[in-house]
Amino acid sequence: MRRGIREYSLWAIGELLIVAGALIPVLWIISLSLKTPATVADQSFIPQEWSLENYETLFEGGIDDSPFIKPLINSIGIALITTVISIVLAALAAYAIARLDFPGKTLILAGTLAIAIFPQISTVGPLFDMWRTLGLYDTWPGLIIPYLTFSLPLAIYVLVAFFREIPWDLEQAAEVDGATPFQAFRKVIVPLAAPGVFTAAILVFIFAWNDFLFAISLTSSDASRTVPAALAFFTGESQFTEPTGSTAAAAVIVTIPIIVFVLLFQRQIVSGLTSGAVKE
Amino acid sequence: MSEIVLDEVTKRFPDGTEAVKKMSLDIPDGDFVILVGPSGCGKSTALRMIAGLEDVTEGELKIGDRVVNDLAPKDRDIAMVFQNYALYPHMTVRENMAFPLKLAHVDGAEIEKKVNEAAKTLDLTEHLDRKPRALSGGQRQRVAMGRAIVRDPQAFLMDEPLSNLDAKLRVQMRTEVARIQARLGTTTVYVTHDQTEAMTLGDWVAVMRAGVVQQVGRPTELYNHPTNLFVAGFIGSPAMNFAPGTLSGSKVKTPFGELPVPDGVKAGAGEGERDVIVGIRPEHFEYAQLVDSEAREHGATFKAKLDLVESLGAEYYTYFHLEGTRVDSEHLSEVAADAGLGEIPSAKAGDVSMVARLDEMSEIEEGQEVELSLDTRRIHMFDPESGDNLAGTPSGDGAGPGAAKAAEKPVGRSSGEAPAEESSS
Amino acid sequence: MTSRTRSERRLGWMLCAPAVIAMLLVTAYPIAYAVVLSFQDLDLRFPEEGGFVGFDNYASVLSSSLWWTDLFNTLFITVISVSVELVLGMAIALVMYRAIFGRAVVRAAVLIPYGVITVVAALSWQFAFDPATGFVNNLPLIDDDKAWFGERFSSLAVIIMAEVWKTTPFMALLLLAGLTTIDEGLYEAAKVDGANAVQRFFRITLPLMKPAILVALLFRTLDGFRVFDTIFIMTRGAQDTESVSILGYNQLISRLNLGLGSAVSVLIFICVLLIAFIFIRGFGARTQDGRVA
Numbered sequence: 002m003r004r005g006i007r008e009y010s011l012w013a014i015g016e017l018l019i020v021a022g023a024l025i026p027v028l029w030i031i032s033l034s035l036k037t038p039a040t041v042a043d044q045s046f047i048p049q050e051w052s053l054e055n056y057e058t059l060f061e062g063g064i065d066d067s068p069f070i071k072p073l074i075n076s077i078g079i080a081l082i083t084t085v086i087s088i089v090l091a092a093l094a095a096y097a098i099a100r101l102d103f104p105g106k107t108l109i110l111a112g113t114l115a116i117a118i119f120p121q122i123s124t125v126g127p128l129f130d131m132w133r134t135l136g137l138y139d140t141w142p143g144l145i146i147p148y149l150t151f152s153l154p155l156a157i158y159v160l161v162a163f164f165r166e167i168p169w170d171l172e173q174a175a176e177v178d179g180a181t182p183f184q185a186f187r188k189v190i191v192p193l194a195a196p197g198v199f200t201a202a203i204l205v206f207i208f209a210w211n212d213f214l215f216a217i218s219l220t221s222s223d224a225s226r227t228v229p230a231a232l233a234f235f236t237g238e239s240q241f242t243e244p245t246g247s248t249a250a251a252a253v254i255v256t257i258p259i260i261v262f263v264l265l266f267q268r269q270i271v272s273g274l275t276s277g278a279v280k281e
Numbered sequence: 282m283s284e285i286v287l288d289e290v291t292k293r294f295p296d297g298t299e300a301v302k303k304m305s306l307d308i309p310d311g312d313f314v315i316l317v318g319p320s321g322c323g324k325s326t327a328l329r330m331i332a333g334l335e336d337v338t339e340g341e342l343k344i345g346d347r348v349v350n351d352l353a354p355k356d357r358d359i360a361m362v363f364q365n366y367a368l369y370p371h372m373t374v375r376e377n378m379a380f381p382l383k384l385a386h387v388d389g390a391e392i393e394k395k396v397n398e399a400a401k402t403l404d405l406t407e408h409l410d411r412k413p414r415a416l417s418g419g420q421r422q423r424v425a426m427g428r429a430i431v432r433d434p435q436a437f438l439m440d441e442p443l444s445n446l447d448a449k450l451r452v453q454m455r456t457e458v459a460r461i462q463a464r465l466g467t468t469t470v471y472v473t474h475d476q477t478e479a480m481t482l483g484d485w486v487a488v489m490r491a492g493v494v495q496q497v498g499r500p501t502e503l504y505n506h507p508t509n510l511f512v513a514g515f516i517g518s519p520a521m522n523f524a525p526g527t528l529s530g531s532k533v534k535t536p537f538g539e540l541p542v543p544d545g546v547k548a549g550a551g552e553g554e555r556d557v558i559v560g561i562r563p564e565h566f567e568y569a570q571l572v573d574s575e576a577r578e579h580g581a582t583f584k585a586k587l588d589l590v591e592s593l594g595a596e597y598y599t600y601f602h603l604e605g606t607r608v609d610s611e612h613l614s615e616v617a618a619d620a621g622l623g624e625i626p627s628a629k630a631g632d633v634s635m636v637a638r639l640d641e642m643s644e645i646e647e648g649q650e651v652e653l654s655l656d657t658r659r660i661h662m663f664d665p666e667s668g669d670n671l672a673g674t675p676s677g678d679g680a681g682p683g684a685a686k687a688a689e690k691p692v693g694r695s696s697g698e699a700p701a702e703e704s705s706s
Numbered sequence: 707m708t709s710r711t712r713s714e715r716r717l718g719w720m721l722c723a724p725a726v727i728a729m730l731l732v733t734a735y736p737i738a739y740a741v742v743l744s745f746q747d748l749d750l751r752f753p754e755e756g757g758f759v760g761f762d763n764y765a766s767v768l769s770s771s772l773w774w775t776d777l778f779n780t781l782f783i784t785v786i787s788v789s790v791e792l793v794l795g796m797a798i799a800l801v802m803y804r805a806i807f808g809r810a811v812v813r814a815a816v817l818i819p820y821g822v823i824t825v826v827a828a829l830s831w832q833f834a835f836d837p838a839t840g841f842v843n844n845l846p847l848i849d850d851d852k853a854w855f856g857e858r859f860s861s862l863a864v865i866i867m868a869e870v871w872k873t874t875p876f877m878a879l880l881l882l883a884g885l886t887t888i889d890e891g892l893y894e895a896a897k898v899d900g901a902n903a904v905q906r907f908f909r910i911t912l913p914l915m916k917p918a919i920l921v922a923l924l925f926r927t928l929d930g931f932r933v934f935d936t937i938f939i940m941t942r943g944a945q946d947t948e949s950v951s952i953l954g955y956n957q958l959i960s961r962l963n964l965g966l967g968s969a970v971s972v973l974i975f976i977c978v979l980l981i982a983f984i985f986i987r988g989f990g991a992r993t994q995d996g997r998v999a
Contacts, residue, residue: 103718
């Protein structure tokens with residue numbers, strides 16, 4: 002092969018740079034979380050002294066007093082519920098858009114796109130006011146509802162793209178072969194649609210998990226404050242210690258599982274993110 | 282001089298498959314050479330090696346007098362026409378054709394002149410400012426040719442340029458391509474899987490199979506003197522008929538009856554009996570009653586029940602089968618597979634159908650049993666194992682690809698036997 | 707119209723209804739409400755005062771230098787981030803498309819920033835550049851005492867770096883999708899026509915990627931304009947690094963001045979519309995299906 006060492010090493014260097022660039026901030030925050038409070042300011046990339054103290058501090062005080070457990074539960078619960086509801090609503094709409102013909106279809110799709118670019122800040126004020134009046138301020142539904150709104154465009158977009166790829170005549174073939182419409186749907190369509198639904202679910206979950214603006218605007222206490230919001234207001238052990246260590250530990254706890262998840266399902270995520278964006 | 286020389290050129294892929302095996306070919310300056318063969322025979326790979334789009338694993342490749350193995354495509358002074366044309370969609374026809382000249386820093390006025398000239402030759406002048414997506418298939422094909430012509434290269438390389446056109450257009454464009462090449466006199470290497478194109482277009486035709494050149498020669502040579510079973514079965518449409526036979530002395534026993542052995546067949550007379558495969562082209566059958574007395578000397582008659590009769594106006598194609606005509610040969614199975622015959626159930630079971638081309642005056646009807654005659658001077662005989670034609674080396678006219686080697690071995694590099702170790706295919 | 711078509715239509719609407727309602731509920735209604743609020747003097751700390759004040763709020767905002775500073779910051783951050791992301795994203799996309807080995811590793815690595823919460827990314831970058839705890843100041847060629855967050859433009863620089871890190875993956879993926887639509891044969895034809903790698907990139911790849919690049923730019927610019935999380939975490943807007951979204955948040959949630967805050971919100975909305983308009987009409991950005999007119 003004419004491919005010289007030179008070509009291989011150039012690619013290797015380029016790829017190394019990219020991988021390093023992607024990993025360094027993550028490694029850094031892990032490193033910080035493992036530093037002892039004494040050495041947290043030692044300015045070195047790798048911890049000179051290791052300890053799991055920061056992690057212990059997070060869970061001190063049990064479910065009620067720990068600065069972290071409640072927000073973690075809030076995040077998980079709210080993200081899961083948002084995902085489930087969002088996927089159901091989006092799947093219904095996507096099924097209609099991909100399969101049926103009705104006036105207003107294009108309008109709905111255009112509207113979906115419009116919402117995707119909508120500045121969330123513009124809704125914060127009214128929502129704040131409305132939720133206080135309705136008693137939804139600082140509650141789980143108070144966050145779930147806006148999350149639904151802003152994740153639906155993403156979910157619908159992805160699901161429509163996936164559903165368009167399903168050969169719907171398989172359903173008819175199954176019925177000709179003797180299946181009832183419901184059986185045909187269950188045994189033929191559902192397995193084909195499953196990957197798309199799964200992908201959309203992942204994307205919605207990450208979206209809800211990631212939100213910050215609504216979390217800090219529409220919550221005020223542990224009742225519904227999620228992790229990103231909690232992180233912003235972390236204090237250390239006392240008023241005088243920098244919360245760097247425990248903040249880093251909290252950050253690691255919410256990040257590593259997601260990264261593992263993302264790596265496990267990369268193919269689905271990539272296809273979901275680029276679906277419909279440029280297709281041929 | 283812009284002749285192209287391949288000297289034992291081999292292409293081996295990283296996984297071990299050899300797409301081209303020790304191919305040697307001398308293409309004289311200005312000649313039109315066709316590489317033909319079934320899918321996967323290595324013809325496109327060979328072309329791409331000449332172009333520089335594939336590396337040459339072993340062997341030497343020369344264009345003009347330069348060894349070009351390590352030269353990039355752009356330094357080889359060749360132009361290529363791709364199967365799907367590869368026209369730049371974002372450029373107009375004019376810009377497409379001007380692109381290579383611009384890259385070569387040719388002066389603007391000169392570019393203008395060359396593009397207009399090429400456009401005129403190809404009847405594209407009114408389309409110069411349109412984009413490819415606004416053109417028909419035939420027009421796009423001409424733009425692809427135009428892009429090659431403007432460069433006035435040492436050689437044209439064409440990779441199945443007509444296969445994406447519909448049948449009628451293909452026939453039209455075929456003559457266009459021939460005309461342009463004759464006018465420009467540029468050395469041309471043309472790849473196709475259509476043996477009709479090969480026969481009508483080329484000065485020389487090289488038949489390839491599984492990476493090995495089977496035979497190189499003029500179209501008529503390949504037709505009348507195929508060196509092996511594969512070439513015999515591949516060239517000619519409808520294909521040659523094959524039947525098993527037993528050769529002893531100067532006679533061969535066939536399902537048609539006992540036939541005299543034609544002159545020139547190295548039968549190894551007196552060596553007892555030997556199995557052979559007999560081949561006869563459809564046009565060498567005749568309706569027995571139409572055969573005149575002179576021809577009757579060389580004719581052998583036999584009776585056959587006609588399964589199907591197709592009238593083509595000027596002649597008939599008729600299909601019949603005889604007992605014991607089934608031939609099992611791996612040399613032929615590849616030809617059959619390429620023709621799609623493997624897919625037709627009737628073609629696989631039992632006896633094989635034979636085809637005859639009969640004169641329009643023949644009084645024949647489907648289902649009839651008729652008497653047919655075949656010209657015994659025109660039968661071919663092949664060794665069932667090696668596939669080699671028992672008639673020995675054809676007499677070429679001494680010129681052309683691989684002619685220099687004709688003295689010691691068959692023209693080009695033809696080996697009728699399948700390579701000892703078949704690489705995974 | 708057959709009854710079949712009619713029932714198909716009805717089914718279509720019914721299936722879409724829940725999603726549509728959910729979306730409109732939190733967007734159409736609030737924005738209308740925000741417009742209404744913006745015309746009022748409504749400070750929740752002094753709820754007794756207040757009433758219709760017409761365009762006064764808008765006048766206050768547009769004449770305040772803070773708004774213009776913030777607008778500048780927002781545009782500054784957006785333009786620079788998006789430009790950097792475009793170049794980096796293109797490079798990464800090319801690596802993911804063309805590398806002769808290791809493509810899967812690169813793809814995996816590139817997805818990591820996507821999985822990291824923006825707040826976490828901001829914290830990580832902040833801690834890295836913090837003079838007390840960070841490792842950046844320890845690096846050669848960098849002043850040990852540099853107070854990155856003490857000055858406006860160095861703060862903006864770190865903010866931009868964090869934003870670029872977080873969102874380049876998405877850009878790279880969009881561009882990669884665009885790359886895959888280009889017929890390989892075109893590159894071969896160009897090679898034969900005499901183009902080297904650089905020429906092939908600028909004359910074949912880039913022109914054919916124009917639609918994908920425009921879509922990517924459109925989405926990223928609109929996204930970038932809404933920058934909030936990173937700035938909030940790193941500086942909370944200090945050193946004149948506020949963005950318009952932070953301004954809105956401060957007015958609405960911190961100062962509970964719903965009137966002014968809503969005016970800011972509406973102005974932000976108008977800016978976003980303007981940007982979208984410029985891209986679509988001006989540059990001709992189109993998504994698949996020509997959904998964007």
